[in-house]
Amino acid sequence: MNAYQPLSALELLRQLEHRPDALDGLLDACYQRIDAWEPTLGAMTAIAPIARLRAMTQTTGPLRGLPVVVKDIFDTCDLPTSYGSAIYQAHRPTADAAMVTQLRRAGGRVLGKGVTCEFAYMAPTRTRNPLSLDRTAGGSSSGSAAAVAAGYAPFGIGSQTGGSTIRPASYCGIAGYKPTLGLLPTQGMKGFSWSFDTVGLFAAHIPDLTYFARSLTGSVQGGRSRGRSPVIGIPESYPWTQPSDNVERALRQAVEAAKQHGAHMVPIKFPRWMTDLVAAHHMIQSYEAYLTLGPEYDLQQEMLSPMLREFLQKASRVTFADYLAACRQAQLAKFELCKMFSGLDAILTPSAPDEAPSGYSSTGDPAFNRNWTLLGTPCVNVPGLRGDRGGAIGMQIIGLPYEDAQTLQVAAFLEQAIDSLGRRNQPGPD
Numbered sequence: 001m002n003a004y005q006p007l008s009a010l011e012l013l014r015q016l017e018h019r020p021d022a023l024d025g026l027l028d029a030c031y032q033r034i035d036a037w038e039p040t041l042g043a044m045t046a047i048a049p050i051a052r053l054r055a056m057t058q059t060t061g062p063l064r065g066l067p068v069v070v071k072d073i074f075d076t077c078d079l080p081t082s083y084g085s086a087i088y089q090a091h092r093p094t095a096d097a098a099m100v101t102q103l104r105r106a107g108g109r110v111l112g113k114g115v116t117c118e119f120a121y122m123a124p125t126r127t128r129n130p131l132s133l134d135r136t137a138g139g140s141s142s143g144s145a146a147a148v149a150a151g152y153a154p155f156g157i158g159s160q161t162g163g164s165t166i167r168p169a170s171y172c173g174i175a176g177y178k179p180t181l182g183l184l185p186t187q188g189m190k191g192f193s194w195s196f197d198t199v200g201l202f203a204a205h206i207p208d209l210t211y212f213a214r215s216l217t218g219s220v221q222g223g224r225s226r227g228r229s230p231v232i233g234i235p236e237s238y239p240w241t242q243p244s245d246n247v248e249r250a251l252r253q254a255v256e257a258a259k260q261h262g263a264h265m266v267p268i269k270f271p272r273w274m275t276d277l278v279a280a281h282h283m284i285q286s287y288e289a290y291l292t293l294g295p296e297y298d299l300q301q302e303m304l305s306p307m308l309r310e311f312l313q314k315a316s317r318v319t320f321a322d323y324l325a326a327c328r329q330a331q332l333a334k335f336e337l338c339k340m341f342s343g344l345d346a347i348l349t350p351s352a353p354d355e356a357p358s359g360y361s362s363t364g365d366p367a368f369n370r371n372w373t374l375l376g377t378p379c380v381n382v383p384g385l386r387g388d389r390g391g392a393i394g395m396q397i398i399g400l401p402y403e404d405a406q407t408l409q410v411a412a413f414l415e416q417a418i419d420s421l422g423r424r425n426q427p428g429p430d
Contacts, residue, residue: 004130005033005151006174006204009066010211012154016064023065027053030067030111033151040133042126043146045072046079047112061107062215068155069147071140072113073120073190074100083190084116084125084140087296087303097188099157099199106215111153114143117363119293120159120192123305124360131173131392135356138168139363141200145172148202155212156202160373161192161285163352163366165200169381170351170394171364175209175415177201177408178369180401181376184216193288195327196281196373206382206412213408229262230410232397233347236267240275241367244354250385250393251350254418258348261417266344273333277371280333283326284374286315330374337375337400346410347398351381355391368396378404380411384418 007030015022031050038044059065075081075093082088100110115127117140127142129135130150137146141158145168148156158165160178169176177200184199191197201216203209234255243251255265290297290312296304297312304312341347353365372379378401381394397414399407 004149004173006149007151007154008204009154009208012066013064016059020059023059024054027067030152037130037150041128041130041146041150043115043137043143043150043152044069045082045113045115045143048079048110052078053109053111056109059107061105062211063103063107065107065109066155067111067153068103068108068157069112069114069144069153070100070103070110071144071156071158072116073159074157075188076100076110076113079110079113081113084118084120085296085303087300093188095188098185099189102185102216103157108155108215114141114147114156114158116140116143118305118308119190119296120161120164121289121308121311122363123307124363128360129171129356132356132390135358135391136171136360136363138171138356140164141168141202142363145169145174145176145202148172148204149174154203154208158200158202159189160198160200160369161196162281162373163369165202166369166379166381166394166396167352167364167366169202169383171356171392173383173392173394174381175203175206175383175411176381176394177209177213178373178379179213180378180404183404191292193285194292195284195288195330198373206380206408206415209380210408210412213404219405229264230345230413231264231266231343232258232410233266233268233341233344235347235349236269238349238368239270239272240278240371241353243350243368246387246389247350247352247354247393250387251395253385253421254348254382254395254414257417257421258414261413261420263413263417268340268344268347271336271340273329273336274371276329277333277374280326280329281370281374283318283322284330286311287318287320287323290315290318334375337377341400345399346407348414349396349398351394351396355387355389355393372398376401378407380407382411382414382418384415384422
């Protein structure tokens with residue numbers, strides 16, 4: 001059995017439409033993958049007994065009983081919730097997080113909890129990348145992303161405060177979606193930075209992801225059908241970071257594929273304030289994390305990882321005046337955002353500076369994600385490209401806040417274009 005077997009939810013739903021009894025077979029297959037790969041992959045912190053999922057007779061709602069892996073920062077009343085921390089190793093919430101309630105109401109079943117970095121920060125986890133077990137799966141939503149990539153479940157729920165959804169999706173070669181800030185509820189989710197914490201979603205492909213989002217919200221707000229090819233902005237440079245040559249080549253492939261598929265690609269320059277947002281994000285996140293993790297830092301500091309403890313020690317020196325100045329800077333940037341998107345349906349950037357790094361000492365660099373998280377924009381990782389070292393390289397489609405449906409439409413367009421280009425480049429029969 002190959003570890004890398006993401007499941008198309010739409011294909012599964014088509015099967016269930018004709019054979020409702022196929023759900024038991026699907027659950028069996030998911031648990032077989034977990035039995036086979038979890039000792040090596042390490043994507044899960046808790047797994048629901050299969051008998052419990054089978055006993056759930058309700059298959060109404062758009063998700064029709066499909067299993068979902070939920071990041072272990074969301075409270076679940078029927079499974080332990082440890083937030084990636086030894087402090088909460090035996091924690092059993094008495095109620096579900098609002099996101100889990102929303103999932104159950106839509107007909108989804110919580111298969112288990114996905115590994116998270118400690119309190120969704122950046123301390124590396126034990127989770128391995130299904131594409132290459134000697135590499136990280138990213139962070140902090142490493143478990144949810146790896147579980148979907150390995151076919152444990154067709155859907156996963158994660159979160160993003162910096163780059164914790166888009167980057168793992170890129171590294172694991174699946175679709176990932178960070179909605180507009182606040183579009184999905186964070187109540188009952190262990191907070192890190194209330195200005196940035198955003199629920200994230202994972203699926204095999206963009207159409208599966210779009211269906212998942214619509215199932216959870218009733219519709220994806222803000223979209224409008226286009227009777228034309230999309231207009232996509234391509235940054236000329238990234239003044240605050242730099243993609244690897246490897247990613248630059250993949251980006252050129254994506255641009256060429258989009259052009260051949262009919263997209264209008266427009267070069268754009270990022271304004272100077274985009275560079276300033278890196279420091280603003282750090283300042284706001286630091287100040288808020290020092291408050292949200294106050295009880296853990298003040299009372300049980302010795303149980304925190306050295307990485308998080310050092311971060312919070314430095315965060316304690318951020319003053320309220322520093323925080324207000326960064327918040328004003330962020331707000332002014334949001335006022336300017338529409339100018340950046342003028343005449344564009346979306347902006348295309350890499351999802352990460354490179355393929356997943358080798359080894360497990362880092363979850364990777366969120367440099368291509370932080371600014372968009374601060375700005376609250378919808379972002380989608382588009383899978384389908386590979387780098388020189390064989391790892392997945394994702395492309396990030398970014399839209400204006402509340403234009404989530406349009407952003408997902410452009411992402412679906414790009415995924416189809418990349419897939420078409422790949423088929424055209426395949427060698428024919430001898």
